[in-house]
Amino acid sequence: MHVVPLKSEHYAQVFLLASSFAYLARSMSGAYMNSMLTQIERRFNIPASLVGIINGSFEIGNLLVIAFVSYFGAKLHRPRIIALGCTVMSFGCLLISLPHFLMERYQYETTLSPLENSSSSMFLVLFTECEQKSGSLTWVFVLVGNIIRGIGETPIMPLIISYVEDFSKAENSPFYIGISSTTVIGPFLGFMLGSYCAQLYVDLGFTVTITLTDARWVGAWWLGILICGSVNLLAGMPFCFLPKSLPKEGQASDTDHNEQCHLVKLQNNVLHSFIPDFIPFLRSLFHNPVYMLFICITVMQFNAFIGMITFMPKYLEQQYGKSASQAIFLIAVYNLPIICIGYFLGGFLMKKFKITTIQAANIAFWISLIEYLIYFAAYFTVCENSPVAGLTVSYEGIEQVSYMETTLLADCNSDCDCSIKVWDPVCGENGITYVSPCLAGCKASHGTSKYTVFENCTCVAASGFSSGNVSAVLGQCDKEASCDVMLQYFLILTIVCSFVYSLGAMPGYMVLIRSLKPEEKSFGVGIHMLASRSFAGIPSPIYFGALIDSTCLKWGTLSCGGEGACRMYDIVTYRWLYLGLPAILRGVSYIPCVLILLILKKQVKSSEGKTVKSAPMAMEAIEEQND
Incomplete structure (x- = not known):
């Protein structure tokens, strides 16, 4: 069976299509990572400043190889370098998701045992096992993976642009580059994927007592980054089958080889003169x-x-x-x-x-x-701040902002021996949120899981806003309607x-x-x-x-x-x-x-002054030429 080779214009079309897909893949994974920073912060229990370092690590990866790409990019097989970049980005995405498969199941702070009976006296303890691995440095995989993702992304844009500039006419190259860089589609898909994954609980299939708006909720951050990695890997494949260079649009095929050789020599001369020209x-x-x-x-x-x-x-x-x-x-x-x-x-x-x-x-x-x-x-x-007893309001309901954990303790919960470290908020009938059922002074509960209702809450009764109701339900109180x-x-x-x-x-x-x-x-x-x-x-x-x-x-x-x-x-x-x-x-x-x-x-x-001065001389020259 005889296979007809593709013509140069067909290769150009394939390159433009592949470039569009590569742009989409890189921007999609970037937008997705940016949307998942809060989920990563909660999953690894790290501060926002450390999340900022993880986010900035992508730029560090770029800077590590940008000089190498700028110097050697035009010398090497550019489509294959682009394919390698997409593959490296895919590997970076895989490394970012790896901690999910290495870590134990996510355990958030809670005062409820999943084995509680439907009606019981309150026995409030921090129901999380002490595991040294929970404070481990598994977030480093995310950091290194993001650096690798930045390394892989570096050659994609400059080499695509230079390749297009080489084979296209001067008047066509901006249009071709514009077609390739479909900037809005990739970020849009990345954010929509992030929105979907954030709805899924990090450990798929497990039932939890918290809602999507809870500060302890962690979405399936690892799932979307695996999808982004797969898309990046697919985006690199077409570049493996493209030639090192293409003839200039409109040139005869007999001169293609000579023209390309001249182009390579010109690039080499420019590159060899780069170092001495750098300082000037x-x-x-x-x-x-x-x-x-x-x-x-x-x-x-x-x-x-x-x-x-x-x-x-x-x-x-x-x-x-x-x-x-x-x-x-x-x-x-x-x-x-x-x-x-x-x-x-x-x-x-x-x-x-x-x-x-x-x-x-x-x-x-x-x-x-x-x-x-x-x-x-x-x-x-x-x-405004939501009313949270001991943090944004006092237990009497007076507005006050406190950064001190000691203000979580009050007379109404002094006999409960509560932990002030745990975060398991409940919403009292008075519209005030309490950091935990224990700190709300609750003595009993009925129901299970997220439907648990706490009763005989002394701090709810002591607030003076409760008109006789002393119960609370799991979760923070909703923000005011004006929000x-x-x-x-x-x-x-x-x-x-x-x-x-x-x-x-x-x-x-x-x-x-x-x-x-x-x-x-x-x-x-x-x-x-x-x-x-x-x-x-x-x-x-x-x-x-x-x-x-x-x-x-x-x-x-x-x-x-x-x-x-x-x-x-x-x-x-x-x-x-x-x-x-x-x-x-x-x-x-x-x-x-x-x-x-x-x-x-x-x-x-x-410049206008120079133009005015040179105008008479220019007129004389024109007159002489006409004569």
Whole structure:
């Protein structure tokens, strides 16, 4: 049987299709990991600052090999390097999920024994066995897996772009690259997968006494990352069968080989001259004021946005009382599509009206400033702290915020010998949440599992708000109804802010590109990316997480002692830090923005002056040529 080989245009089509799938796979796994940070925090009983380190480890993986990829990428078989990158990403995903299969079944803090009779006197103990493994370092697998995932992701985008640039015509390459980078579909699928997995209990098939909104709930975080790993592995397969290079569009087949040999020699010459040109290029960039100021803007604004995006699901959970699944779903539906529309519209308007550099800088500045002012409306879309006895209110119902565990003890529960470490909240008939049935002073219970009702609760009776009822049920009390309304306002606000900001993103990026000389563009964009990852992508989640940890009112407890993941935050302080820090960072970033506008304005005036002076000479030359 004779097999007809594919023509070069067919290989190009296969490459574009495979590239789209590879982009989808990498962005899908990235969005999924970002959506599962809260679940990872709870499963491994670690603070938010450590979760920030895990999140930033992806950027560390990128930085480890970005120089190698930049230097050797064009020399090697690019499709196979891309396939290797997808395979490495798949292996990283597998490593991230590995702790689930190594650890014991998830045991959360509870005062209920699953063997209790349907009616019994209260015998309240911390029903978790002390296992040294519960405080082990299995989260390191997630950290290392995320680093490996970052290593695998590094060659995908630059090598796809360079491969497309090599075989396509200059006027077609932006269109081809745009087709390949289907940015919105991958993150959307990743967040939707995260929303689904967050609904499933981490140990599939087991019955639990907690609900989706409980601070101890852990979704099946490992399941989605396995799916993402499989998709990444599939995405790399087509690249294994593609040639090292393709002929330029429109060239005759007889000259294909010679043209490709010339291209390889040219690349080798460029690569061999890279080292001696490195210092002059770097010096030139450092003496480019617009470029250096743009890097300052990027670092400050990326610090603000990366920190906010990393912990946005947690913010929606804590501020508005939503489950992780609901929070992830809302982010995907309300933010991702509108951002894509804004990027597209901004780029389209740039092309249609042929915007100059100074015009692009002004558009980006004013659009960003308008969005920044709208952003402050988020301070009015608020919910207050839920009433939790001993933490946000006293046992008499008076508002007070306490970071001290000793305030959990009161006269009404002094004879119960309660542990103040356990977190097993119950909702009293008075609308106040108590950290555990014991701390609520409950003496008896009836029912089983999540349907248990606690009775004779002395602290509920002593609050003065109970009109005779002294019972409590499992779980925290629901937030006030106004929180749902405030959530809708907040989501509408995020839609407006996301659209307005993304509308000015492309004009802003054009300022960066046009500030560089043609021979400096690749190097300049690489340094810009390196700076944004080193000074924003890595540190931002860490210090945002540390600040969020500082607002914790009640820490979880490891089964053998020690602090675990936070169970409840002071959401008022949380809100001020979460919204305030980005506001400060972005506010400071407008100082270099103004300086760029002044520099560009001065450059325009200078160039106009030169044009006016050279105009008579140009007219004389034209007249001579006509004669």
